[in-house]
Amino acid sequence: MQKYGGSSVSDAESIKRVAKRIAQTKRAGHDVVVVVSAMGDTTDELIDLAQQVTPLPPQREMDILLTAGERISMSLLAMAINSLGVKAKSFTGQQAGVITDAVHGKARIVDVVPHRIRETIERGQVAIVAGFQGVTQSTNDVTTLGRGGSDTTAVALAAGLDADVCEIYTDVDGIFTADPRIVPSARKIDRITYEEMLEMAASGAKVLALRCVEYGRRYGVPIHVRSSFSGKEGTFVSADAYSAARPADAAAPSPADPPEETVMEDPIISGVAHDRSEAKITVVGVPDVPGTAARIFEVVAGSGVNIDMIVQNVSAARTGLTDISFSLPEGDGPAAMSALSALQGEIGFDSLQFDDQIGKLSLVGAGMKSHPGVSAKLFGALRDAGINIEMISTSEIRISVVTREDSLDDAVRAVHTAFELDAADGEAVVYAGTGR
Amino acid sequence: MQKYGGSSVSDAESIKRVAKRIAQTKRAGHDVVVVVSAMGDTTDELIDLAQQVTPLPPQREMDILLTAGERISMSLLAMAINSLGVKAKSFTGQQAGVITDAVHGKARIVDVVPHRIRETIERGQVAIVAGFQGVTQSTNDVTTLGRGGSDTTAVALAAGLDADVCEIYTDVDGIFTADPRIVPSARKIDRITYEEMLEMAASGAKVLALRCVEYGRRYGVPIHVRSSFSGKEGTFVSADAYSAARPADAAAPSPADPPEETVMEDPIISGVAHDRSEAKITVVGVPDVPGTAARIFEVVAGSGVNIDMIVQNVSAARTGLTDISFSLPEGDGPAAMSALSALQGEIGFDSLQFDDQIGKLSLVGAGMKSHPGVSAKLFGALRDAGINIEMISTSEIRISVVTREDSLDDAVRAVHTAFELDAADGEAVVYAGTGR
Numbered sequence: 021m022q023k024y025g026g027s028s029v030s031d032a033e034s035i036k037r038v039a040k041r042i043a044q045t046k047r048a049g050h051d052v053v054v055v056v057s058a059m060g061d062t063t064d065e066l067i068d069l070a071q072q073v074t075p076l077p078p079q080r081e082m083d084i085l086l087t088a089g090e091r092i093s094m095s096l097l098a099m100a101i102n103s104l105g106v107k108a109k110s111f112t113g114q115q116a117g118v119i120t121d122a123v124h125g126k127a128r129i130v131d132v133v134p135h136r137i138r139e140t141i142e143r144g145q146v147a148i149v150a151g152f153q154g155v156t157q158s159t160n161d162v163t164t165l166g167r168g169g170s171d172t173t174a175v176a177l178a179a180g181l182d183a184d185v186c187e188i189y190t191d192v193d194g195i196f197t198a199d200p201r202i203v204p205s206a207r208k209i210d211r212i213t214y215e216e217m218l219e220m221a222a223s224g225a226k227v228l229a230l231r232c233v234e235y236g237r238r239y240g241v242p243i244h245v246r247s248s249f250s251g252k253e254g255t256f257v258s259a260d261a262y263s264a265a266r267p268a269d270a271a272a273p274s275p276a277d278p279p280e281e282t283v284m285e286d287p288i289i290s291g292v293a294h295d296r297s298e299a300k301i302t303v304v305g306v307p308d309v310p311g312t313a314a315r316i317f318e319v320v321a322g323s324g325v326n327i328d329m330i331v332q333n334v335s336a337a338r339t340g341l342t343d344i345s346f347s348l349p350e351g352d353g354p355a356a357m358s359a360l361s362a363l364q365g366e367i368g369f370d371s372l373q374f375d376d377q378i379g380k381l382s383l384v385g386a387g388m389k390s391h392p393g394v395s396a397k398l399f400g401a402l403r404d405a406g407i408n409i410e411m412i413s414t415s416e417i418r419i420s421v422v423t424r425e426d427s428l429d430d431a432v433r434a435v436h437t438a439f440e441l442d443a444a445d446g447e448a449v450v451y452a453g454t455g456r
Numbered sequence: 457m458q459k460y461g462g463s464s465v466s467d468a469e470s471i472k473r474v475a476k477r478i479a480q481t482k483r484a485g486h487d488v489v490v491v492v493s494a495m496g497d498t499t500d501e502l503i504d505l506a507q508q509v510t511p512l513p514p515q516r517e518m519d520i521l522l523t524a525g526e527r528i529s530m531s532l533l534a535m536a537i538n539s540l541g542v543k544a545k546s547f548t549g550q551q552a553g554v555i556t557d558a559v560h561g562k563a564r565i566v567d568v569v570p571h572r573i574r575e576t577i578e579r580g581q582v583a584i585v586a587g588f589q590g591v592t593q594s595t596n597d598v599t600t601l602g603r604g605g606s607d608t609t610a611v612a613l614a615a616g617l618d619a620d621v622c623e624i625y626t627d628v629d630g631i632f633t634a635d636p637r638i639v640p641s642a643r644k645i646d647r648i649t650y651e652e653m654l655e656m657a658a659s660g661a662k663v664l665a666l667r668c669v670e671y672g673r674r675y676g677v678p679i680h681v682r683s684s685f686s687g688k689e690g691t692f693v694s695a696d697a698y699s700a701a702r703p704a705d706a707a708a709p710s711p712a713d714p715p716e717e718t719v720m721e722d723p724i725i726s727g728v729a730h731d732r733s734e735a736k737i738t739v740v741g742v743p744d745v746p747g748t749a750a751r752i753f754e755v756v757a758g759s760g761v762n763i764d765m766i767v768q769n770v771s772a773a774r775t776g777l778t779d780i781s782f783s784l785p786e787g788d789g790p791a792a793m794s795a796l797s798a799l800q801g802e803i804g805f806d807s808l809q810f811d812d813q814i815g816k817l818s819l820v821g822a823g824m825k826s827h828p829g830v831s832a833k834l835f836g837a838l839r840d841a842g843i844n845i846e847m848i849s850t851s852e853i854r855i856s857v858v859t860r861e862d863s864l865d866d867a868v869r870a871v872h873t874a875f876e877l878d879a880a881d882g883e884a885v886v887y888a889g890t891g892r
Contacts, residue, residue: 032508066528072468073532074539081538084546085531088524092502095521096509102517103510110520115596136596160551160572 030060058089132180168229194254223382224295305370379428466496494525562602604665630690659818660731741806815864
């Protein structure tokens with residue numbers, strides 16, 4: 021199972037390049053199923069067309085429109101593979117048996133029934149499947165899976181077909197210990213667990229979508245994130261990254277397979293993720309009465325907003341009052357603010373503050389469970405760098421802190437260095453792309 | 457039932473214009489089903505992309521690629537109609553129940569099972585259907601119908617839904633007595649029979665595809681060819697054009713409905729069609745022995761070539777020999793020539809001549825059945841214009857002659873005038889488009 025994103029199939033030339041890689045894999049004796057996204061900017065162009073027609077297109081029609089993108093890339097890719105003498109056929113999400121619920125625009129896969137894909141493989145042919153799309157069982161309507169949808173298609177199909185590995189080809193070399201645009205000495209991570217990867221993705225690492233990793237974990241599909249440009253090994257995401265052998269017959273040849281015995285000990289920390297897309301709302305001067313905070317978060321949740329971190333302080337304004345701050349996706353700001361405004365009469369707080377100039381840094385690593393002092397070291401590194409911490413939250417394998425947005429890059433670099441994640445000289449990996 | 461071609465939906469603006477017309481028709485109390493082609497140049501752009509990938513794409517993949525075009529136009533059109541407050545849903549050929557055989561690239565419709573379309577109409581919504589495409593019953597594979605495919609989809613769906621009329625919207629005002637680019641005084645034909653329209657289409661008139669008219673005749677679907685720009689009445693194609701009342705509830709309002717009683721008598725001639733796309737092959741010096749001609753046409757037909765007209769003359773070269781000429785589509789020339797060359801040893805003819813500088817003029821009219829002297833008048837008109845006739849063929853309602861290609865325009869004008877088809881002063885119809 022291989023998946024190629026839009027940047028890997030941006031024009032006829034890159035489609036031919038990808039076709040060559042697929043033909044090689046097939047000729048090496050592997051069964052190959054390929055999930056492909058729309059070409060380069062196609063999706064944006066289609067959205068733009070829709071906007072020219074109407075500002076509020078029905079989501080059902082939007083899904084039909086957008087799925088034209090994969091239709092183009094998948095048929096072109098199948099043509100290119102055929103022209104190399106390897107038989108290939110393309111399939112829509114519907115034809116591939118990707119069954120979803122009816123939530124247009126962000127449907128969830130409810131079942132994968134890949135009869136035709138299995139048939140195609142059994143005939144010795146390559147199956148190309150449109151990513152990002154599915155079909156409802158009851159009405160036979162076309163749906164799209166939303167952000168990260170093509171990755172999710174790939175992992176779901178890999179699970180449905182019992183594939184050895186799901187290779188996600190992208191424009192970077194794998195998952196890095198930090199964003200190499202911020203930390204030039206960031207290292208590629210060779211192996212990582214689903215849990216760590218989930219925390220990284222939830223904390224702003226953009227290479228793999230959260231739901232794709234969730235799907236992989238649920239069905240135990242090993243995911244290999246790698247570059248469609250370099251051909252090098254990337255990052256393996258699996259249940260037990262450090263002891264499990266890498267899948268015996270992963271689809272691509274790997275001359276540079278790192279010897280297993282070099283991994284002497286679990287690394288404590290996998291990497292440092294960051295996220296600029298959150299904002300902070302502070303409810304100032306809330307009467308310090310039992311149930312008030314609960315009411316506030318009840319109302320915010322009721323407006324469809326996902327709250328991330330919460331801090332409650334004694335109010336600087338007056339005694340007997342507290343300030344409650346929470347972070348949330350920036351785009352949810354207006355909904356949360358208006359829900360809270362409506363609550364002012366009932367609760368009687370002083371005012372609301374909205375702050376989108378925050379940044380979140382997250383340190384992720386399964387090893388921190390068994391290593392005390394990780395948070396102390398993190399706070400120390402930030403203090404030494406002169407960076408103020410505004411909020412803190414932790415899970416078993418993650419510590420997140422909120423800082424000012426303009427000190428986030430410095431914070432990431434400081435923490436990356438403090439936890440000895442920097443690559444040694446000469447070890448640095450060339451970072452190929454933009455991180456999408 | 458309305459059908460809009462690519463030039464009617466070439467960009468966001470024209471899609472909005474078409475949406476407005478559909479919404480008006482719906483608001484006037486009619487059930488509306490719309491068949492739509494791909495936007496403007498989309499199909500050509502997709503073909504170009506495929507060519508960049510491989511010179512010989514598999515036809516199955518080509519069909520998947522091309523059907524992306526209607527997917528885009530149909531969803532955009534549905535969005536535009538919804539934004540005018542009229543509920544509309546778009547459907548692929550598969551969803552609309554257009555079942556075809558498995559001949560990719562030029563599939564034929566074998567059945568239409570429009571459950572979902574009927575459901576949509578019954579809910580009071582507008583159904584938008586992708587033209588040009590269908591699905592195979594056995595394998596659920598996407599097919600395209602080839603040239604004139606969207607018109608055929610429209611007529612087939614109109615038949616399947618028992619629609620009152622199938623309106624084909626195009627960039628010209630209807631069917632004309634001759635191509636107005638050649639004969640500026642050509643008149644729009646108000647009514648024409650399926651048989652006449654078939655002869656016109658087979659003789660080079662390009663507004664309606666042959667198979668679409670055939671389908672209409674077989675299932676008795678009245679076809680109204682009209683302009684998507686002017687809103688004027690166009691040409692009605694039906695079983696009996698002159699006595700049948702026009703459909704009582706044709707889908708669009710028609711202030712300028714011509715009074716029936718002005719049609720005093722069947723016109724003898726419907727129009728003059730022309731065709732520059734044929735070529736002529738002459739087999740020179742064929743031994744005048746029984747069975748030789750049969751053998752020649754057997755071989756040509758065996759190479760997949762459609763022969764149109766045949767002439768056999770005593771050879772000018774030598775006595776005891778004849779020259780056999782036949783016309784055929786220019787594109788079939790190479791196949792026919794190589795098949796004939798291989799036959800030279802067997803039959804012993806002198807040489808082969810290929811001539812693509814011919815033009816064909818066809819006079820079409822159901823009235824000529826009962827009016828003797830039509831061919832005499834035709835030949836006289838051409839003689840008076842100094843035009844030489846090279847081949848002749850006739851059907852009950854058509855006379856075709858082959859001339860030199862460079863005198864074809866003069867021939868069309870001379871015949872158009874001789875049969876009094878020219879519009880009177882002030883009656884001339886503005887010709888809106890390019891005839892496609």
